[in-house]
Each structure stands twice: as structure tokens, then as C-alpha cells.
Amino acid sequence: MFRTALRNVLAHKARLMMTVLAVMLGVAFVSGTLVFTSTISDAYRKSSQKAFDTVDVAVQPHKADRKDGAPGAAPRLSRQTLDKIAALPGVSSATGTVGGFAAVADKNGELIGGGFSSAGGNYFPGKDGKDARYPMKDGRAPRSTGEIALDARTAERGHFKVGDTVRVSVDGPVLKQKLTGVFTTDDGNVSAGGSLALFDTATAQKFWAKPGEFDQIDVKAAAGTSQAALKDRVEKVLPRDSEATTGKQLADEQAELISQQMDGMRTVLLAFAGIALFVGIFLIANTFTMLVSQRIKELALLRAVGASRRQVTRSVLLEALVVGLVAAVTGFVAGIGIAVAMRSFMGGDAIPDGPLAIPGTAVIASLAVGVGVTVLAAWLPARRAAKIPPVAAMSSVHAVATTRSLVVRNTIGGVLAAAGAALTAVTSDKAMMGLGAAVLVIGVFVLTPLLSRPVIAAAAPLLRGFGISGKLARQNAVRNPRRTAATASALMIGLTLITGLTVIAGSVQTAVNKLATNTIKADYVVSMASMTGLSPDVAEKLRASGKVTAVSPLRQGASRIDGSYENLTGVNGKDAGRLIKADFTAGSFSALSGTTVVVDDGMAKSHGWKVGSTFPATFEDGKKDRLTVGGIYKGSGEMLGGIMIDNAALTPHLAEVHDRQVWIKTKGGATDATKKELRKTLGDNPAIKIDDKDDIAASIAKVINLLLNMLYGLLAMAVIVAVLGVVNTLAMSVFERSQEIGMLRAIGLDRSSVKRMVRLESVVISLFGGVLGIGLGVFFGWAAGQLIGKSLATYELVLPWGRMGIFLLLAAVVGVLAALWPARRAAKLNMLAAIKAE
Incomplete structure (x- = not known):
């Protein structure tokens, strides 16, 4: 029977090749997905590990709620905290870091990097005058305002050399900086195609913090001091709204985050591989049904000379096993090619450098999927072949199924289709809707003969x-x-x-x-391409231009109301009604001034507010005030919703003033000429979007x-x-x-x-x-x-x-x-x- 099965595999080469191809495509997608995501994960993990090589303990503002109970983020770290840590025994060095968005334009005015991965930071020289994170390849580090250093990849892409003038933007206005140095870095975002610009610490603090403040303090242990011991010492001098983490823990957290991000991509890609394999089941089942029907007399003869039903079934399944193995092996090899192609498709700079990673799961999954799917699809034709009476098959009286024999199938299909359609249409739960959709598809599949x-x-x-x-x-x-x-x-x-x-x-x-x-x-909505905050200077420049008739910066501020945290949206109360279209059920934008606010109907209903209602609010600086409801509008949830307050009342409570967007009305409406003039007003900045x-x-x-x-x-x-x-x-x-x-x-x-x-x-x-x-x-x-x-x-x-x-x-x-x-x-x-x- 074994030799018979192998002979039958080779006897129908063309059709079996199509079956192999169908399974191979699905397997290739599965193995390619696993290899591709593993390659990216490993590349980012190794890149992030390099970044933590110089960090034994990292000190950061507390990630959870502030310990003083005020809304908003915890305060940054001070220079005093840095000096205390640097003076501790067992500390080799303490580096204060601060950074944010920094868009670098090439000599043609085009943005270098991916926008979201355009970063800036500070060069923090140690006792030897160097920053170990950023070895200088050419020139020197920036030392004063107006100077900048670029990573080597960005300098190469922008065709910059030391001494050139570089146009850069951190929050809107274009700055012209002198390039004093080019450095190398293991930063994963840079190796993935982003850009990194460095400023002296004082300048960086002016851009992204306040003088003397840091986002993080990186501590390097002296020889003989463990990370755990160093962490214990550092924790004793920390302010209450900060926390210390070992470099190993940070690297592990980063690796876990990367793994979670890859899981999402892996799940989506594997879902489509599953769809291809599911469709392939129909092809495989059809192929083996065809092969069995062509050999019906041959199988009957085998039964007549002594082969049992089980042997006939096994011979057909053995054919499927051989086909599955061939498809699995070729699919695995093709999957590696797909992974390489996907990496190339993303571009050489899209992900960090690193070797191709072929995990053991890719090999196991390829074999399991290829063989499993093929054998599963061939099992029903195999059983059907074994059940045919030998005499009936040899005398060609074994008829195909009639329409009447489909009654049971049609009944089952009708019940499944009706149940699936009802569940899909009625439920409000995503999981139940997915279940209903699957049941409906199965029901329709069962009904397709009818x-x-x-x-x-x-x-x-x-x-x-x-x-x-x-x-x-x-x-x-x-x-x-x-x-x-x-x-x-x-x-x-x-x-x-x-x-x-x-x-x-x-x-x-x-x-x-x-x-x-x-x-x-x-007419226009102005924002940063990176979705980071705009400098208030942008709104002022637009207001001063002769084209603009109404301006409203949109600012965000945290607050605590009735024990829960709520975002406040700051707008220009005087111009809000000319720029924002809101359907008011009570009141209007005309009431928006001082501590009088407008709220969406959902929030008003949940708090029991009406026009004239007052409620206490705690701002992010810890100060309290009573706000009055001056209007209630229908919230859309996506672009319009929550509490809107006049910027004049919100801004004094903000630690840092940045505009999420600026909405403007212009003379003559939105035209190409107007947009061009507005761009010129903002210095033809590639990091700023002006959208109608x-x-x-x-x-x-x-x-x-x-x-x-x-x-x-x-x-x-x-x-x-x-x-x-x-x-x-x-x-x-x-x-x-x-x-x-x-x-x-x-x-x-x-x-x-x-x-x-x-x-x-x-x-x-x-x-x-x-x-x-x-x-x-x-x-x-x-x-x-x-x-x-x-x-x-x-x-x-x-x-x-x-x-x-x-x-x-x-x-x-x-x-x-x-x-x-x-x-x-x-x-x-x-x-x-x-x-x-x-």
C-alpha cells in the first residue's frame, strides 16, 4: 500500500503540483510572517540593548499619578537632584537628558526622517568633556545657542558637512543653526530611518523643558558596584515624584514593548495566512476527491484482493502526507524569501540593521501547517473512498449523490446561516459579531450546493x-x-x-x-507633521499676517473634576464661534469667557449640569477654581467633545504652553495663493502642515x-x-x-x-x-x-x-x-x- 500511494502521487503530477502550490502559498505566508517579525524584533531589541549599555540606573519622573494628587504629569528632574546623584559613592557618572521633536530640513527644504522619528536631544559632556552616548565622527559638540550636531546618517542624507547652516524646527518656527559636529549613535530610531539633532543642554532645556530641568538622569556605576546596589543608593536621594529603574529592567521593558508591537503585526499577517490556508482546504479536498474518483475502480480492486477500508484510507492519507511535506518544505523556503522581500520593501532605512532571524517556531509551524492542512483536507475523500462497496465500484453502479441526499445538509446550512445572520445583526459585542460572521459563512458554505x-x-x-x-x-x-x-x-x-x-x-x-x-x-487647520505641540509663536505670527481674520489655538490641559481626570480644551473664546461649528442645545460660544465654559451633552448629562451650573475644578498646577457652564453642545466624540475653556483662563495653569492645532479664518477663503502666503509667513517650514x-x-x-x-x-x-x-x-x-x-x-x-x-x-x-x-x-x-x-x-x-x-x-x-x-x-x-x- 505504501508503494501504491507513492506511485499515485507521481501519477498525477500536474494536479498535485497545483495542490502543492496552494498549500505552499499559505505556508510561505506563515513562515515569512514569523521570520519577518522575528527579524524586526531582534533588530530593535539589539539596538535598544546597545542604547542601555551606558545606563546602569535610570531616574525618571513618576509614571503613575502624581503623589501630590494634582492632575497632569509629574514634574521633571532638577539640577539639584542630578548633583546629589553624581556625588553618591559607587557612581561613575550621571548624565541629565532632555529631548523632544526636532525636524531637520535638507538643502531643498524637504523633511529628513519620518516625521514621527525626527528627534532632538542634548549633548551632556562628562568630566572628560565628551558624551559617551554620541562619539563625534567629525567636528565638535554644540556648546552654545545657534549650534547643532547631527547623526552621521542624517548628515549624509542632507548632504551636510561641518560649518553648514541647517534649518531645523522643534515646535514650529524655523531655526537656522550652525553644524559644528557629526556623531555616530546606536539609537534604534536613527538606524530605522529617523534623524537625531543635538543641542547644548541649556538650549535643549529651553526647547523642551525649563532651565535646569531634565526628562531623565542616566547613572553609570563605578567598577565593583552592582546595578541593584546603585539603585538602592540613588533611591535615597530622589524627590517624591520620581523613581529609579535598573538598566537591565529598562532593557527588558523595551524588549517586551517591542515584542508586543510585533505581536499585533504578526497576528494580522497570520490571520491572512489562515484565510489563504482555509481557502486552500477547498482546493485540496477537491483535488483528492478528483483523484479518488479517477481511481475508484483501482481502489475497489484493492479492496477485492484483500485491502481493508483502513488500508485504503491510509493510502490516500499517505499521499496527502507526501504532498504536505513537499509543500511545507518549499513553503518554508519561499517564506524566507518573502521575509527578505518584505524587509526590502520597507526600505533599507526602515528598520535597524541586523541579520535575518529564523526562529524554530517558523520551522515547526511550516511543517505543522503544511502537513496538517493537507491531511485534514484529504481525510473526508479518503473515508468516502474506503466506504464504496468493491462490487458497486467495479461495475460502475455507485452513483453520485442526488439532490434529495442534500436535504439534511441544506437543513443544517439553513439553521447555521439564519443563526449567524441573526447574531451578527443583533449583537453589539465585537467578539459575538465575529462568531456570528463565522457561523454565517459556514452556513452559506453548507448551503452553496442548494x-x-x-x-x-x-x-x-x-x-x-x-x-x-x-x-x-x-x-x-x-x-x-x-x-x-x-x-x-x-x-x-x-x-x-x-x-x-x-x-x-x-x-x-x-x-x-x-x-x-x-x-x-x-479655512485652515495648522499642526505639526509629527502631531507634537506647536509654539504659541505660530498663532501670533498668523494673527499678525494680513490674511488672517480669526485665530484660535487649541490647547490641552489636565484637570480633576468630581474625583476623575478630565481634559480641558483651550480655545480663543472670542473667535471660537467663527471657527468651530457646534450644535448647541443650550447657550452658545458667546458665553465662552474667563471661567465660563461650554461642555458636550454627554458630559453634561453624566454630571447633571445645566446652563448656569457651577462645579469645582483642580488644574494641573494644583490650583482650584469654580467653572460655570455657559453652553451645552452635541459632542461628536472624534473632533469635538469634552470641556472647552477660554485660553486666557487655561494658559496660566499650564506648565508648558503648546498648541495642539491652530484654526484660522482668512480673507477670501481657502485658496492656493493664500496657503502659499501662509507657508511663507511660517518660514516655509516642512514640519508644519497647513490643511484645508x-x-x-x-x-x-x-x-x-x-x-x-x-x-x-x-x-x-x-x-x-x-x-x-x-x-x-x-x-x-x-x-x-x-x-x-x-x-x-x-x-x-x-x-x-x-x-x-x-x-x-x-x-x-x-x-x-x-x-x-x-x-x-x-x-x-x-x-x-x-x-x-x-x-x-x-x-x-x-x-x-x-x-x-x-x-x-x-x-x-x-x-x-x-x-x-x-x-x-x-x-x-x-x-x-x-x-x-x-
Whole structure:
């Protein structure tokens, strides 16, 4: 039986190669995902470990709530604390660090680095006049205001050399700095494509803190002093709102954070690999069903000469095992190639340098997935083959399942589909909705043999136009409903996901666009590309320009109200009504002045506030005041919500004054000329964005389309596997109908008509799967929208008719491509040999 199984594997090379390819694609995605994410994790982990080589103990402001009970972040570390730590026994050096966002422009004015990874910091010389973190490659460290040092990669990309003038921005205004030095660094953000600019400590404190303040103090132990002992000594001199952590603990926390970030990416990629493998199950099951049906007499003969049912089942499963092993090995190797390609696709500077990491889990997962999926998919055909009575099979009286035999299946499918649809439509829980969607898909899959007849029958009028070829194609498509259903289901699953994601993405984009239109009266919204704070000077420069008629900086401040922490949004009370569109149920923006605030209706309801109500609030500087409700508006939750207070009342309580955004109204409205003039006013700063409503909509669309395109690329694997499934089904159909095709040729059907018949059958099956997939995708998009609508008030279902038409056309193209080989094979059949075939 072992030799028989191996011979059978080699006897059907073409079809088995397609099966191997289907499994290999899924395995390659699994192994590629594991190798890729492991490579990135290791690269970032090693990079972060290097960064902590010079840190034995790190002192930071307390990460939890402030111990004095005031809202907001704990105060920074002082110079006095640094000096106390430096004087402790066992301390080799103590380095005070401070930093934040710093955008560096190249000589053409373009931003260097990724925006979010554009960082700045301070050069803190030790006793030897050097900072061990940043060895100088060329020139010297910055020593005074107006001087800057750049990492070697940034200097190279910007074509800067020592002595050049560098344009840089930390919070809006453009600064011109003299480049005094170029340094090397192990900073992971720099090796991942970011930029790092260094200033002298006093200048850095002016940018990102206050004179004499530090974000962190890094302590290096003297020889013979352990990290734990040094930590104990440091803790004794720390202020109450700070904490000490060993360098090892920091490195471990960083490694854990990186691992968690990679887990999210790994989960998403593996989910799509799972989809491709799930679709591949249909192909594998179809392939082995086909192989078993072709060898039905051979298996019956084996039974007749003494082979048991178990031996027949094992022989088919052994074939599957061999196919699975081949697919697993080739898929693992292909996965390594995918990992290398993905890393290259992200760009050489996108992740830190490091060798390719091939974890043992990738090898184990490849073998488990490849072999497991193949054997699982082949088990049902194997059992079915073993159950066929030998005499019935040898005498060709073992008939295929009739429509009546599908009654039980249809009943089960109907119950599952109804239950899944009801659960998906009614539930408000994401997990339950996912369960309902899975049950619905399974139910529809079980029902597809029943659905195939009426749906394919609906295509009859179109097929009549192709004459006898069209009529035969329709009959052939419904001849074996189970096989047609399995083939169509593979394509259905891929198109269900694609359509559902497209419906949700389009609806969300429309809702956010509407939200922006309903909220923003301003002509422009000004912000930093990094989403960090803007200097108050930006708003003042815009106000002073002749083009601006109304300005409102948006500031954030922490507060404690009724025992809970709430964010306060500071606005310009005088101009707020001209820039912000809010639907007031009581009061208006005209009341927004001093300690009189406006609140959203949800917050007002939860606290029992009405216009005229007063309540105590504690600001982030610890001071208290009573605020009065002057207006209640309908909050949108995303762009408009919470408590709005006049900036004149909020700003004195802020430790650092930065604007999240600046909203402005201009003379003549939003025009290209106006935007150009505003950019000039702000020094043509590449780190600042000046967006009108169209720009905001375009940025949202860009993000959504980028995400969709990535998902389309991932789901393309499922479609490729579905194509292979259609090819296999048609090949099986051609084999089973060899005598019939030979007879049709003998009575006058020419080769072109035979090809047309097979192609039309393929297109009909593919379109059947496409119609089911698009229908399910729209339903899932609608159901998911019910959840999204609860948090996004402007959400409404938007059906992308154009894209759905493209998806249906894609299904037809899949059918045409899949039919090329089977149609050619059918047309080449020798009619006399086919008629004589058994």
C-alpha cells in the first residue's frame, strides 16, 4: 500500500503540483510572517540593548499619578537632584537628558526622517568633556545657542558637512543653526530611518523643558558596584515624584514593548495566512476527491484482493502526507524569501540593521501547517473512498449523490446561516459579531450546493446567446453541485473579506469627511507633521499676517473634576464661534469667557449640569477654581467633545504652553495663493502642515486607501488559491466527461465550441462565488457599521458600487484565466479515444 500511494502521487503530477502550490502559498505566508517579525524584533531589541549599555540606573519622573494628587504629569528632574546623584559613592557618572521633536530640513527644504522619528536631544559632556552616548565622527559638540550636531546618517542624507547652516524646527518656527559636529549613535530610531539633532543642554532645556530641568538622569556605576546596589543608593536621594529603574529592567521593558508591537503585526499577517490556508482546504479536498474518483475502480480492486477500508484510507492519507511535506518544505523556503522581500520593501532605512532571524517556531509551524492542512483536507475523500462497496465500484453502479441526499445538509446550512445572520445583526459585542460572521459563512458554505442551482439558472438568458456551448456550460456547472459549491466557496471567502473591508472603509471615510465638514468652519487647520505641540509663536505670527481674520489655538490641559481626570480644551473664546461649528442645545460660544465654559451633552448629562451650573475644578498646577457652564453642545466624540475653556483662563495653569492645532479664518477663503502666503509667513517650514478641508479629507483617504491596498495585496493570495481551485474543478469535469466530449465532437461540435463551453462553465462558477462573496461582504459591512455608528455619529452605510462591479469583473476574469488549460485540454481530446475510454 505504501508503494501504491507513492506511485499515485507521481501519477498525477500536474494536479498535485497545483495542490502543492496552494498549500505552499499559505505556508510561505506563515513562515515569512514569523521570520519577518522575528527579524524586526531582534533588530530593535539589539539596538535598544546597545542604547542601555551606558545606563546602569535610570531616574525618571513618576509614571503613575502624581503623589501630590494634582492632575497632569509629574514634574521633571532638577539640577539639584542630578548633583546629589553624581556625588553618591559607587557612581561613575550621571548624565541629565532632555529631548523632544526636532525636524531637520535638507538643502531643498524637504523633511529628513519620518516625521514621527525626527528627534532632538542634548549633548551632556562628562568630566572628560565628551558624551559617551554620541562619539563625534567629525567636528565638535554644540556648546552654545545657534549650534547643532547631527547623526552621521542624517548628515549624509542632507548632504551636510561641518560649518553648514541647517534649518531645523522643534515646535514650529524655523531655526537656522550652525553644524559644528557629526556623531555616530546606536539609537534604534536613527538606524530605522529617523534623524537625531543635538543641542547644548541649556538650549535643549529651553526647547523642551525649563532651565535646569531634565526628562531623565542616566547613572553609570563605578567598577565593583552592582546595578541593584546603585539603585538602592540613588533611591535615597530622589524627590517624591520620581523613581529609579535598573538598566537591565529598562532593557527588558523595551524588549517586551517591542515584542508586543510585533505581536499585533504578526497576528494580522497570520490571520491572512489562515484565510489563504482555509481557502486552500477547498482546493485540496477537491483535488483528492478528483483523484479518488479517477481511481475508484483501482481502489475497489484493492479492496477485492484483500485491502481493508483502513488500508485504503491510509493510502490516500499517505499521499496527502507526501504532498504536505513537499509543500511545507518549499513553503518554508519561499517564506524566507518573502521575509527578505518584505524587509526590502520597507526600505533599507526602515528598520535597524541586523541579520535575518529564523526562529524554530517558523520551522515547526511550516511543517505543522503544511502537513496538517493537507491531511485534514484529504481525510473526508479518503473515508468516502474506503466506504464504496468493491462490487458497486467495479461495475460502475455507485452513483453520485442526488439532490434529495442534500436535504439534511441544506437543513443544517439553513439553521447555521439564519443563526449567524441573526447574531451578527443583533449583537453589539465585537467578539459575538465575529462568531456570528463565522457561523454565517459556514452556513452559506453548507448551503452553496442548494444555492448553486437557482443562482446559476439566473444566468441562463445570458448563456443562451452562446448557443449550444452556453447551454452545455450551464448544465455542467450544476451537474455536481457539491463540487461546484466547494469551488465557488473558495472565491466567495476572499471576495467576502475584500467587499466587507471596502464597504467599511468607504463608509468610515465618508463619515469622517462629513464630520470635518460639520465641525470645521475654519479655512485652515495648522499642526505639526509629527502631531507634537506647536509654539504659541505660530498663532501670533498668523494673527499678525494680513490674511488672517480669526485665530484660535487649541490647547490641552489636565484637570480633576468630581474625583476623575478630565481634559480641558483651550480655545480663543472670542473667535471660537467663527471657527468651530457646534450644535448647541443650550447657550452658545458667546458665553465662552474667563471661567465660563461650554461642555458636550454627554458630559453634561453624566454630571447633571445645566446652563448656569457651577462645579469645582483642580488644574494641573494644583490650583482650584469654580467653572460655570455657559453652553451645552452635541459632542461628536472624534473632533469635538469634552470641556472647552477660554485660553486666557487655561494658559496660566499650564506648565508648558503648546498648541495642539491652530484654526484660522482668512480673507477670501481657502485658496492656493493664500496657503502659499501662509507657508511663507511660517518660514516655509516642512514640519508644519497647513490643511484645508479638502486636505484633511485627502489625508484620511490616503491612510484608508493605503490600509486597503495592503489588505487587498494580502487577500490576493486567497484569490490565487481560488483560481487553482477552479482549474482543478474544470480539469476534473473534463476528465469525467471525456466520453461525452468525444461524442459531442463526433456529432459536430468543433474545438472552439468545446473551449467556449469550458470557459463559460468556469466563468459561471466564478461569478456564482463572486455574487455570494459580494452579498455577504455587504451584509458584514452593514453589521460592522452598526457598531461603528455608536461611536461615530456621522456614520452611514455607503455602498461602493464601482468597486463592487470591479470585484464581480475580477471574478469573471478569474474564471477566464482558470479555464485556459482545461479548455485547451478538452479541445485536444481525440474523439475516438475519448469515446472508447472507460
